[in-house]
Amino acid sequence: MSSSSSQIREINVAHSPDSDDAFMFYGLATNKVRVPGLKFTHTLCDIETLNRKAMEGYYDVSAISFHAYPYVQEKYALMPSGGSVGEGYGPMIVSMRSYTLDEVRKLRIAVPGTMTTAYLALKLFAPDIETVVVPFDQIIPQILEGKHEAGLIIHEGQLTYSRSGLYRIVDMGKWWRDMTGLPLPLGGNAIRRDLGPELTESICRALKDSIQYALDHREEALQYAMQFARDLDTQSADKFVGMYVNERTVDYGEDGREAIRRLLDMGYKQGIIPYEPKVDFVEITANAA
Numbered sequence: 001m002s003s004s005s006s007q008i009r010e011i012n013v014a015h016s017p018d019s020d021d022a023f024m025f026y027g028l029a030t031n032k033v034r035v036p037g038l039k040f041t042h043t044l045c046d047i048e049t050l051n052r053k054a055m056e057g058y059y060d061v062s063a064i065s066f067h068a069y070p071y072v073q074e075k076y077a078l079m080p081s082g083g084s085v086g087e088g089y090g091p092m093i094v095s096m097r098s099y100t101l102d103e104v105r106k107l108r109i110a111v112p113g114t115m116t117t118a119y120l121a122l123k124l125f126a127p128d129i130e131t132v133v134v135p136f137d138q139i140i141p142q143i144l145e146g147k148h149e150a151g152l153i154i155h156e157g158q159l160t161y162s163r164s165g166l167y168r169i170v171d172m173g174k175w176w177r178d179m180t181g182l183p184l185p186l187g188g189n190a191i192r193r194d195l196g197p198e199l200t201e202s203i204c205r206a207l208k209d210s211i212q213y214a215l216d217h218r219e220e221a222l223q224y225a226m227q228f229a230r231d232l233d234t235q236s237a238d239k240f241v242g243m244y245v246n247e248r249t250v251d252y253g254e255d256g257r258e259a260i261r262r263l264l265d266m267g268y269k270q271g272i273i274p275y276e277p278k279v280d281f282v283e284i285t286a287n288a289a
Contacts, residue, residue, distance in 0.1 A: 008039045011203060014053065015063040015189075017044040018155050019237050020244040023225040024082060027210030030224065032217075035206045044228075046136065047154075047187065048113030057192055061203060064190050065113075066260055067120035067267065070275040075192060077200075078260075078281045081208040082189035083252050084244040085259070090173025090184040091118035092158055094166040095150035096143060104169050105129055110143065110151035112136035117186045118154050120263065121172040123272045137230070140164055154186075156230050159240055182259035183248070191282060204282050211249050257281065 013028070015021040027033035028040045043059065051068035053059060057075040063082075064072065093104055105126040111119050111133055122129060131152075134142055139151035144164055152172075153161060161168065173184040189207060191200055214221035222238055229237040248256055257279070264277035 007037070009037055009199070010039050010041055011060045012041050012043060013061040014043040014045055014050050014059040016047045016050065016155075017228050019225040019229040019232065020084060020241050021063060022228040023214050023221050023241045023245050024211050024249060025207075026217075026221040026224050027213035028206060033206055033209045033213055035202055038202065038206070040206070048115055048136075051113070051115035054190060057194075059192075060195060061189060061191050061207070063187055065115055065117045065120075065187050066185050066263060067117045067273070068115045069188075069190065069260075069279070070264060070268070070273050070277040071115070072190065073275070073278055073280065075194075076190035077193055078279065079189040079191050079204050079207060080252070080281050080284060081204065081211055081250055083185060083249055083256065084187045085248045085252070085256055086173035086176075086184040086186060086243070087248075088174050088177045088183070089158070089171055089243065090176065090186060091116075091121065091152055091154045092161065092171050093122070093150055093152055093169040094140070094143065094157075094161045095169055096146075096166060098167045099150070099169050101170065104150060107149045108132060110134040110139045110148040112139060112152065112154050116154065117184075117263070118152050118172065120267050120272060121176060121184065122152055124263075124266055124270065125170065125172065125175055127270065127272075140166065156232050156236075156240055158243075159236050160231055176263075180259070180262060182255055182262060185252070185256060185260045185263060186244075188260075200282055201284055204284055208250060208284075211245065214245065215250070 054062045054072040108130040111131045143151045176184040267273040
């Protein structure tokens, strides 16, 4: 008979292959943060695919766009750590030339997926705007090739677009903050409800510890994250990671949680999201594990 200590529970974790997610999961991915009895396996996948997989309840823990949450809320709860939140910055509409806001609302925009929070913010900004889905890393190249008049960029493109001679027309994070006074919550980590309270709490603690470990060991965590930094030098990657992995990633804060509710509520009321959002966070008890 095998002893209980040899019974290892595998937890599959999925996130996008970019430097901020890699930085966040550094502690877990390199076993600097361990949980007795648990083994974390990591799958890297673009966020639009992860949103779709979450609808099937595919992974135990998955990064998702907040826009996708109402579609998966029956299967998943939001973890209290791990959010990517824009403090007055976020996805951007960029183009080869400068447009006014009225002009940009009449363009056909390349978007990185209709389940992304970037898309939700765009539709709140311009409800009737025409869009075409393009893989996120192809948006800038396709604008440069003349295939699209403008595109909605996410991830590292937010730091590299000007190198390509593109103009920033609208920063959705700034637009959102001007309108609401709140940060723009883009993505978070969700955990399957059927894992049960004890296991769920243990995993949530582990993720929080992983984020804190990376923040406390920034240099080594950044070195690890550089392999996912797509065209960024170390200085730019450090800046990008700092934008999306910070104290708010450890804990959203009241205004961060309020921003998620407000964003999804507006999407639902404006008919962009068909399901009434029920924003539900896992609560971690105060005592240490």
